[in-house]
Amino acid sequence: MTKIRRRLVSTAAIAAAVTLTACSSGGATGTGDVSFGTEVSGTLNAWGFENADDVGTSRLEYAADRFEGLEIEIDQTAFDAQKFTTRVAGGTVPDVVQMDRRFVATYASQGLIVPLDECFSSHDVDPTSAYYEAVLADVTYEDAVWGVPQFYQPPAIIVNNRVLDAAGVSPEEIDTSKPDVLLGAIEKMYQEEGGNPSVLGFDPVASGQASLWVLGAGGQLIADGEPTLDDPANEAGLELLKRITDAQGGYAKVKSFTDSFDTFGENNQFVADQVGAQVDAQWFVNVLSPYVDAVDISAVPFRGPDGEPFAVAGGQAFVIPAGAKNPDAACAWALELTSQEAWEAAGSARAATLEETPGAINAGLFTASPAADQSIREEYVGDSGDAGFDQTISTYYDAVANGVTFGASPAGQQIETELNNAVQSVLLGDKTPEDALADAQAAAMRAYEQADG
Template sequence: MVQRQKVLIAATVTASVFILTGCGGGGSGETADVSFSDSPSGALSAWGFDNADDVGTSRLDYAEKQLSDVDIKIDQTAFDAQKFTTRVASGNVPDVVQMDRQFVGTYAAQGLITPLDECFAAHSVEPDDQYYESVMDDVEWDDKVWAVPQFYQPPAIILNKRVMDAAGVTADQIDTSKPDVLLDAIGKMYQESGGNPSVLGFDSVGVNQAGLWLLGYGGELMDDDGVPALDSPENAEAINFLKQLFDAQGGYAKYKSFTDSFDAFGDENPYVADQVGAQVNAQWYVNVLSPYADEIQIEAVPFRNIEGEPFAVTGGQAFVIPAGAKNADAACAWAVNLTSQDAWMAAGEARAKTIAAEPGAINTGLFTGSPEADEAIREKFVTTSGNAGFDQTIATFYDVVGEGESFGASAAGQEIQTELKNAVTSTLLGDKSAEDALADAQEAAMRAYDKVTK
């Protein structure tokens, strides 16, 4: 059962981070006029729908049935940012591409992708009704919609009750809005061996999840127009607290060495091996843990913003239509059908059948980017598992999914993320103050932004 479920989650878990290279787009954000209809035909080439599992293949099958007059060819290799810009520049582009939503604003500003407002209208889809508001904020730039979004796995904090109970720590003490309470709980759970961490009280995932902490502290990565805003005082406050969390557990260098040794997806994952008391995780990690339900004791609490309210940030993938696509009409119809309510229900059915074939497997739900689809799948397929801790954890992620906030869309979206990670890392290592690190990050992000927009 364990190996089979690892395969099931592979497509959801695998994510790649790419460094965006410059491409001469002039910063105009203009693309040629494209017409869309509700009856496409012809050949369609798609790229980036790689490693499709039962959730992916069931949706592909559904979309293919709806588009009987379209001949669909899929390049199932992973999206590559440099390859994409090169292909657009050469005019050799696929009709539709799946990519991380953080790229969307940048490519829109460069004029490398096509606005999709008329695409949605042609298929009678109102994006603001179909998708979470925060998800739409990921793909809107310059008052236009530039992508068809899919998936949104919100973050929350998965608790290791075995470690917490041994230290006398309760769930209400794992509260990111109460720094002193959280630090006290960490001190009770943290353990060392030979001067190095052996149990983390709380793994903030503070570098890879830095944006969550900054927005949760009232900061921002960019303003409403997509201009980088990394050097805000609130951002520095969040990073300074992250440094406290790491320093209370051996410091960032020792933390990094310890967590790099984690068998995160395997039989000795941090909850089986009791290497963490609590950890920030995206929803998909519940799938990773579900094969080990009999070996671990988990619950979950929301990440809370500085006001004490449950808080999440969005992230996920989207389909874009490159400028110069030969069959944008079919590309639009394909992407819209793949993310339709019926397609998601087909995916929910496929996943439920797979899980039913594995004794003891737990259905943790699907988090699609669409509130209606999420609730329908939960109501029909997510049943009581018999494991109270897992059921509570699953419910927590459903509770927080509506609390999401977008990082925003920017002409320098990926560069902002890259510079933020650099700033956080240098602060945690003690190389720079948070204020100086963010000032340097802001300068670098603005250079990237200006390169595209001026």
């Protein structure tokens, strides 16, 4: 018996899911009696781990060692919604699939994946204590848990101290809860040449962090599974984004400038002093660490209207499709891959990789598990010798505790897409925030009604 120890869509795809559901058990509530055994054997077919790095391969190796009698076959390609529904229709569904958490409620509502509450309980795992609350909420729909969460990449604001110092700006002025103070700091730092930006005071990464700006300003995107994009409270985040981009030449010029950044290279925006501050997910600290001698950074949290740190949870999860041939192995494997022991193996592998890179800084791993994060931090994240990097890393660790869920909805991916469309139309001046959000809501509701049957 295996006991796992824890210390711790496109519209076409939705339409395909609706068609398939006509022959299924009838939606989320129809699969609530799924049970899982703990005897693991046979063959496990998995789909995930595209371009796995040392963190991924070390966890795969750990799990493989735990299940010596299990033959594991993995399709290591990127998740594709249409491919998934096609596989379900053809009866060739894998036993376990790795996907973005935005998809989970979509497939749960259609009965295309099974609830995992019994999976957790059969292996003595309490998800409410094993995962961050916001992360667990991402995969909770109609009072059931439908996914095994993996990573949690919190956002924060990385500050370029050289640009701030040159403009006489303090990090405390990079405060999203005080728009007038923030705009004043941006105007001091912003520079242009020939009518185009040459230094951005603040890159809000509007196209990639739209939900952060809307939810962080007091908005709401989903309520009880339904989209709420036209909630008037959502307008504040869009209005602030427009003020930020208008103060720096307008969205078109800002986007053109940021697209030119050597983001992953030796002349990235912090080396080249092209930004004073930028919203970034935690993984970007790892991108900057090889250039520690060429940058001068620190970080401040993204702050909500109350001035408190704020983050939005996001990441991937493992799900088990309805019709999986080996659900017992799928459950055990997914839990083993996300156990504290697996994450500690990943932490060790990452530390070994960094030891081979002169000057590299260990920024830790940010998982869905607070216990694993703390264990890896205590073991591998210490004094790097660069106070700015250490403070930046600490800011991200503080951020994970302040996360909120994007929300779980059968139209989760479509809601995110329509939100991004609304942001772009507002920033380009094509629509007012009210009109843009109303149009986004109409499109998201169509997707919701279709997905929810």
